Amino acid sequence: MDTSGSNVLSDDLCERCRNICFRSLFHGSGEHDDYFTKETKLGTLQEIWSETSCLFCQLVKYTLENHFKKNSVEVVLLKEAATAIFMYWGPLDEAHDDLKISTRDIPYYIDFGVYSLERSTKTDGSTIYSNPQVIALRDSDRMESNPSIHFGRTVNSGKVDWSMINDWLVSCSSTHIVNRPANSNHNSPHQEDQSKLRVIDVSKACIVTLPPKARYIALSYVWGKDQALKLKKNNETSLSTAGCFDRKEFHPSRTIIDAIQVVRHLGYLYLWVDALCIVQDDSENKQANIERMGQIYNEALLTIVAAAGTHADHGLPGVSPECQRSPRQKTVTIQGITMANRFYSNINSTYWNKRGWTYQERILSPRILAFTPSHITYNCDEGCDHDEQFYAAYDGARFTPFYNASKLDFESNNIFDVYAFAVSEYTKRSINDPMDKIKAFKGALELLQKPFKGPFFFGLPVSMFDVGLLWIPVGPCSRGNTSFPSWSWAGWEGAVAYDYIEADTLTNLCECTVSQCSIKTSDTDIDLCYSSMPRTHDDTLIKDQNWTRHFDLETCEIYYRASEEELQSYRYPRPLSAIGREASHHLSKDLGQILQIRGRVAKFHLTRQHSGASSIASSCRSGHNGQCNLAILDSKNRTVGRVLIDARTLPELQNREHRFLALSRSTLYSNDEDISWEEDSKTFRSWVGAPASDEDGLHKVEYEEYHRPFARRIADSSSEIGDGDSVLPEPAAKMDRASIFRKDYNGPQENRGPFDARYFSNKVFWPLFNVLLLSEEKNGVVERCGIGQIHVDAFRANDKEEKVLLG
Structure with a gap:
């Protein structure tokens, strides 16, 4: 541990650092404007590294090396010596906005922004960039008039206190x-x-x-x-x-x-x-x-x-x-203020x-x-x-950002959101033994079983089984242990989620998803879900079971509360049916994994063409280990929908006709942008009695190809391609132009649906079927190969009712 005396001489600081008032750095009012507007250029990376006697520069150098790793900093030094280092300020207490202490004079950290060096960490789906930080320490033996100002603590590197x-x-x-x-x-x-x-x-x-x-x-x-x-x-x-x-x-x-x-x-x-x-x-x-x-x-x-x-x-x-312990805390004392690197x-x-x-x-x-x-x-x-590394100067101080994945947050989210988030977080993690995929999640499922009022079957909630089937891959996701069924995320290796587009939320996902098939367990003939119609705000089920319906104006979320005492503390995305409760008495770990499904099946083509609704509208490289958002094509080569598959399976799927099973029906959007939305009742209309779509397609004057923006999008796409979305250079003429149109010649309009809006109208109530791409039959059983959405008119044009055994 490197410590120094009390006040340093001016010779112990470089010319740049002599102008810094260190006493004023580590406390402030906590107001946003107070620290967002503070910015000081400390110098270039080269200037800091060339200082051999300046105490503060040495502390900054040590802090950066430990935060970014020494080799990373030296690479930047060699390539970009003129990189500037800026100092910023912020409250140490992450909960400073909720402070109830008498003073607003709260402790601050200072951090260092380096343009060419960034360190990030993922928390609940978001990338958070962190800068190296320096904190002020307080002498534990000295009582200050306001002990909260500097409550950093000296950490003994040799032993625990x-x-x-x-x-x-x-x-x-x-x-x-x-x-x-x-x-x-x-x-x-x-x-x-x-x-x-x-x-x-x-x-x-x-x-x-x-x-x-x-x-x-x-x-x-x-x-x-x-x-x-x-x-x-x-x-x-x-x-x-x-x-x-x-x-x-x-x-x-x-x-x-x-x-x-x-x-x-x-x-x-x-x-x-x-x-x-x-x-x-x-x-x-x-x-x-x-x-x-x-x-x-x-x-x-x-x-x-x-x-x-x-x-x-x-x-x-x-x-x-x-x-x-490693790294260790380095401390220096300047102008009576003892400072140290903050452990990241x-x-x-x-x-x-x-x-x-x-x-x-x-x-x-x-x-x-x-x-x-x-x-x-x-x-x-x-x-x-x-x-x-901090004294608890007052109650309620929080030193680390709240990490949503650390708990199941029933207070803020409806129960399916809680489940979906838990599955998303869990499947990002690694399991050595694929057979432990459900075992290692069992404790979480037991905690969720009470609010769901039903069991979980291979990791999916029986009381909302139709929505539970709609998990999607968020990256490379391959068929893993066949001891688990293909319809469960447990049967695949890779991270999954329940939002179709990564930037979307799950708002009203359950409310605007209605099962279109009946599903039973093949061994015991237990109902898991059945074909139904969308509920309305005055549904008999709600009245009979004493559910109260609510609408959150801020989030446009529909949710329900139950009168049953043990359920009153939970938000529900839909009223629970009796299926989950009935199944709980019969489902067991000994049941087989095959589902007996009675529903509608239709055949469509897949090529290498990607969906126009995807951010990348082109073809993946052969063998690339990412995911493909493929366009689903009808017999006239029109885009009728999209399907997500693992890119490694593309060679065996392309240029062939495939069977798709309609699991459920959904709206195009989950809020008031959708034509199915009834503003007065704040609910979704039924598709019964909805206006018929134009069988011959929409008028070409209203929606026509807008070549230049689409061509420009393809040309610019290489700069936006992520690791999971490599493309082959192909002529723009071979690309799907279903993604961008010009309406009434008033400028470009993006087609936000997965289908080609020139031929399939988005002015249809509940225009999408959520579908499974089915494998070839083996011993009468098929597996899930991918999940997608198809326009209802295209699907109904050639579907037929079938019995499907899904394993």
């Missing part, structure tokens, strides 16, 4: 009553089996059975590779002998050893770790523990998160000498947060103590937010 962590837990306990189960209303079917839970007794250094009503701490970590010591049938007696873990031949993985030390330092007795508390070669014991994994983490007093390293032998940084590392950007099993461990744990490579953080469900 256990008294600090105990203070966090005491504060949380006194505020949120930590000493009771996390969810007192959590009625687990396995609650009576808690006495059978194995734990590590850290005082005896062995495996024991958890005593009745005893509290325990859980460990969430990454195995990375197989562990040398695991609980098995042949070593259960040895591992249950007092002192066994202190013997060399029974040493667990480094991370587990460190976690045992953490539990001891915090004054608790019991630690739950999967490798040593589940009999790994006992399938019955393993399955029983997986079944109650949600309960294990939800009822833990605390979850220790090993957010450093990529395997179980990495350890918890700072707990023992074998696992050192947090659990959102770690390898741990990319693993499938850790997702449910995170969302189900009420309290998390995370050991990152550089420092420790603590968060609880009730709003506690502690960071080792």
